[in-house]
Amino acid sequence: MKVGYLGPKNSFTHQAAKSCFPENQLTSYQTIAACIHSVYQEEITYGVIPIENSLEGSVNDSIDRLFHLGDLVVLGEIVLPIKQQLLVANQTTQIEKILSHPQALAQSQQFLYEHYPTVPIEAVSSTTYAAEFIAQHPDLGLAAIASKKAATEYGLNILSADIQDNLFNQTRFWIISRKNQLLPLALGHLKKATLFITLANNQAGSLHKILECFAKRAIDLSKIESRPLKTSLGEYFFVLDLLYDDNEALILEAIEAVETIGGSVNYLGLYPLKTVLEEEL
Numbered sequence: 001m002k003v004g005y006l007g008p009k010n011s012f013t014h015q016a017a018k019s020c021f022p023e024n025q026l027t028s029y030q031t032i033a034a035c036i037h038s039v040y041q042e043e044i045t046y047g048v049i050p051i052e053n054s055l056e057g058s059v060n061d062s063i064d065r066l067f068h069l070g071d072l073v074v075l076g077e078i079v080l081p082i083k084q085q086l087l088v089a090n091q092t093t094q095i096e097k098i099l100s101h102p103q104a105l106a107q108s109q110q111f112l113y114e115h116y117p118t119v120p121i122e123a124v125s126s127t128t129y130a131a132e133f134i135a136q137h138p139d140l141g142l143a144a145i146a147s148k149k150a151a152t153e154y155g156l157n158i159l160s161a162d163i164q165d166n167l168f169n170q171t172r173f174w175i176i177s178r179k180n181q182l183l184p185l186a187l188g189h190l191k192k193a194t195l196f197i198t199l200a201n202n203q204a205g206s207l208h209k210i211l212e213c214f215a216k217r218a219i220d221l222s223k224i225e226s227r228p229l230k231t232s233l234g235e236y237f238f239v240l241d242l243l244y245d246d247n248e249a250l251i252l253e254a255i256e257a258v259e260t261i262g263g264s265v266n267y268l269g270l271y272p273l274k275t276v277l278e279e280e281l
Helices: 012-018 032-040 060-069 102-107 109-115 127-136 148-154 206-215 248-260
Strands: 003-006 026-029 046-053 072-081 085-088 097-100 121-123 142-146 157-160 170-178 191-198 221-228 236-243 264-275
Touching: 003 012, 003 032, 012 026, 012 046, 012 072, 012 170, 026 032, 032 046, 032 060, 032 072, 032 170, 046 060, 046 072, 046 102, 060 221, 085 127, 085 148, 097 102, 097 127, 102 109, 102 121, 102 142, 127 142, 127 148, 142 148, 148 157, 191 248, 206 221, 206 236, 206 248, 248 264
Parallel strands: 003 026, 003 046, 072 264, 097 121, 097 142
Antiparallel strands: 046 170, 072 170, 085 142, 085 157, 191 236, 191 264, 221 236
């Protein structure tokens, strides 16, 4: 069994994957797209990908690729606390540029504005790549925003700790697979479900009719979001997260009702949720 994740090692996605799977089963991928496509092509059994951050919202690349590929399901969700650190190779370094993944930069924008308003920012493929790069180039006046794990791995100094804009910063990660797979581990008792819904047309009231299918059955929607279909301007699909209350039959009934009024539904599945505590990392 192989499990892919958005790497490299010690990235936040790696930490999420390692909280559920043994290290020797994990395979690093440089991009979300590469990880998802390897699952789709059944080169690996499972993939662990970021799906939403509490500060910056959905990871659009993950959602869009899952929607357009199809034939993939969500088998579990991992919620990880995200603590960002400002790392340097030498504490006496005059910082001339700060490197990190776009999500980490966005999560730390208030800190950067207050303390380094004139320092150039460069987005790179991952927080761990940023940490590795500045460790390899200690004389270039570089800093990285990354995790404590990355600091330890590459022998870096934490110049400023927990610089994210919100102390309760969290990211959701999904364990994805092909539809014929089962998850060989227990995550937790709380469960959710996710649907991708495409409306049949752009008529007024169409979305209201869709949502009414769930409201009539007292199904709690924890999230609703629109994403462009990438066909023409103004065309969207919708992402719905449902809270599960021990009656999947109601969810299936609601899906049937949506399809009856012309909606197209991709049911990504009913999946358990695991919240990882900071001390577990």
